[in-house]
Amino acid sequence: xxxxxxxxxxxxxxxxxxxxxxxxxxxxxxxxxxxxxxxxxxxxxxxxxxxxxxxxxxxxxxxxxxxxxxxxxxxxxxxxxxxxxxxxxxxxxxxxxxxxxxxxxxxxxxxxxxxxxxxxxxxxxxxxxxxxxxxxxxxxxxxxxxxxxxxxxxxxxxxxxxxxxxxxxxxxxxxxxxxxxxxxxxxxxxxxxxxxxxxxxxxxxxxxxxxxxxxxxxxxxxxxxxxxxxxxxxxxxxxxxxxxxxxxxxxxxxxxxxxxxxxxxxxxxxxxxxxxxxxxxxxxxxxxxxxxxxxxxxxxxxxxxxxxxxxxxxxxxxxxxxxxxxxxxxxxxxxxxxxxxxxxxxxxxxxxxxxxxxxxxxxxxxxxxxxxxxxxxxxxxxxxxxxxxxxxxxxxx
Ligand SMILES: *Cc1c(COP(=O)(O)O)cnc(C)c1O
Numbered sequence: 001x002x003x004x005x006x007x008x009x010x011x012x013x014x015x016x017x018x019x020x021x022x023x024x025x026x027x028x029x030x031x032x033x034x035x036x037x038x039x040x041x042x043x044x045x046x047x048x049x050x051x052x053x054x055x056x057x058x059x060x061x062x063x064x065x066x067x068x069x070x071x072x073x074x075x076x077x078x079x080x081x082x083x084x085x086x087x088x089x090x091x092x093x094x095x096x097x098x099x100x101x102x103x104x105x106x107x108x109x110x111x112x113x114x115x116x117x118x119x120x121x122x123x124x125x126x127x128x129x130x131x132x133x134x135x136x137x138x139x140x141x142x143x144x145x146x147x148x149x150x151x152x153x154x155x156x157x158x159x160x161x162x163x164x165x166x167x168x169x170x171x172x173x174x175x176x177x178x179x180x181x182x183x184x185x186x187x188x189x190x191x192x193x194x195x196x197x198x199x200x201x202x203x204x205x206x207x208x209x210x211x212x213x214x215x216x217x218x219x220x221x222x223x224x225x226x227x228x229x230x231x232x233x234x235x236x237x238x239x240x241x242x243x244x245x246x247x248x249x250x251x252x253x254x255x256x257x258x259x260x261x262x263x264x265x266x267x268x269x270x271x272x273x274x275x276x277x278x279x280x281x282x283x284x285x286x287x288x289x290x291x292x293x294x295x296x297x298x299x300x301x302x303x304x305x306x307x308x309x310x311x312x313x314x315x316x317x318x319x320x321x322x323x324x325x326x327x328x329x330x331x332x333x334x335x336x337x338x339x340x341x342x343x344x345x346x347x348x349x350x351x352x353x354x355x356x357x358x359x360x361x362x363x364x365x366x367x368x369x370x371x372x373x374x375x376x377x378x379x380x381x382x383x384x385x386x387x388x389x390x391x392x393x394x395x396x397x
Contacts, residue, residue, distance in 0.1 A: 009385060010322035012392055017382050018324040022375055025200035025298055026368030028263050030255035038251040047247060050229060054250035058210075061257060062195075066187035068212040070219035073245040073253075074226055077174045077196025077209035081107030083243050084192055084211055085144070087221045088168050092141040097127045097153075098336040098347070099355045100146040104172045105335045108144065116140070117336045117346040122354040125287070125301075125362075126153035129161050131354070135346065142168035145190070149287065149299045152181025155189035162190070170194070173212075177203050178264055180294040187212040192222075197253045202263055202296045205253030208245055260296075266369070267297035273373045274300050274365060277380025281387065283309030287362075300365040303358075311390040313361055319386045319393050325379055328364045 008014030042048065055073055063071035074080040085094070085107050094108050098117040108115045119131045125148040132143055143162055145153040153171065162169035169190035176186035177195055187193050192213035197205030213219050220235035226243040245253075256263075271289075278286055287301035304313035313329070320327050334355050336347035349356050365379065386393055 007385070009319060009389060009393065010324075011319040011386075011396065012389070016322060016324045017378060018375070021324045021326050022366040022371055022379070023326045023368070024328045024364045024366055026366065026370040027199045028202065028204050028256060028259065028369050030252075030259060034255050035252070038255060039248070042247050042251060049244060049246055051227070051232065051244065052247040052250070054247045054254060055245050058245070058250040058254055058257075061254060062210050063212065065257060065260070066212050067185050068188050068214055069216070070213050070222075072211045072213075072219060072222045072226060073250065074209045074211060074243040075245060075249075076207045077172075077194055077198060078103040078107055079241075079243045080194040080196075080209040080211045081144075081172060082110045083222060083225055083241060084170055084194055085111035085113055085142075086239065086241075087218070087225050087237065088142060088170070088191070089221075089238065090141040090168060092139040093137065094142045094144050095127075095132050095135050095140060096144040097146050097148075097355070098334045098341075098352055099125065099148065099331050099358055100172065100335060101174070101331060102335050102338060104144065104146055105341065109340070113142070114139070115341065115344070115346075117341070117344065117352060117355075119352045119354045120148070120358065122357050124151065124153075125149065125358060126151060127158075128154040129157045132158065132161065136165060136167070140165075140167060142170060144170050144172060146172040146174075147176045147179065147181075147186055149289075149301055150175045150177075150179035150186065150295050151289065152176075152179070152186060152189070152293065155181055155184075159190060174198075174201065174209075175298065176296075177201065178260055178294060178296040182293070185294075188214065191215055192218060197249070197256070202267070202298045203253060203256045203260055205245075205249045205256065208249040208253050263369070264296050267367060269373055270367045270371060270376050271297040271300055273376040274380060277377055278302070278383065281309075281384070283307070284383070284387070298367070300367050302363050302365060303361045304363060305361065309387065309390070311387060311394055313363055315394055316383075316386060317363060320379075320382070323382055325366060325382065327366070329359075329362065330364055332359045332362075334359045
């Protein structure tokens, strides 16, 4: 048992380790003087919407950063996914993982497409040809992959598979800014990929998103569909939308893009501190990023093996939350268990064993600009103390 009251765990009645809450993916903010200068420019131009100079600059800059011919900025990642799914101009079923943010699947529903859930490999957390292939049927028109935690979702093999079957392949790359797979940047795979500039992502546009593609014709349709404004017409589309990004969002995203590398390096330092601090704990494994692939280290993901650790994932979460270490269980309970989708034939939990397994085991730990390496070291010591006291922690009501 723990000795003094000072080191008693908060869940056992002690004071929280941290006075302020530490969150997963804390917001990255550029220095205020740069924000002020950018917004003075917007005020001076009095140009706020409808593809102003900053949105155009962002489209060009992001295309260059990712290394693709076209980048089409939009209001947010979800709208980007909706717009892309609708602009593919197909009807039928789309194979999509359930181990994802709900918006991935909801975008298909908005586009009038029918999601079919596929399982993920519990080692990679991603779909693969093996999990997709058995689900292809006469109504299948596309595959919407997700690069979970920025790790490429079998893109090389799925490109070949999709081409052979005549299916469209698109990706939710919302986690993937600055990431690569087999030497190729995330953003250049399939027909198109969609990124998010949400405040929790490594590039923060105060909301915002971007679609990248090498397909000139698809890019023209996306640029047309993103605006209801007739002057923005590059191709024939059957329906248009208002998915335009504002100048204010573009200003934020451009400033944040300048800091991408520095934020990536800082994330890496926190990740390395977690790796050192959690080494050698049986039953608690830190998800690793491949040495050959670039990653942005925006997510620190652990897997809890209850039998080996002697403590369940949810009880570990409760103990950490009590200390103001605000962890997340993405993507618990899995999109297939949401009311809107649970009735689908593909949503049967026994058909998604890899997804169910991960939803029971994964936890994301705090990182981002407001979390220092010192915080990380303290969090790791705290996790060790919780594990030392697991019997007392497990015993509470
Ligand atoms: C953040 C996220 C989205 C949604 O992006 P928004 O810009 O918040 O709409 C979609 N899919 C995944 C995997 C995400 O992480």
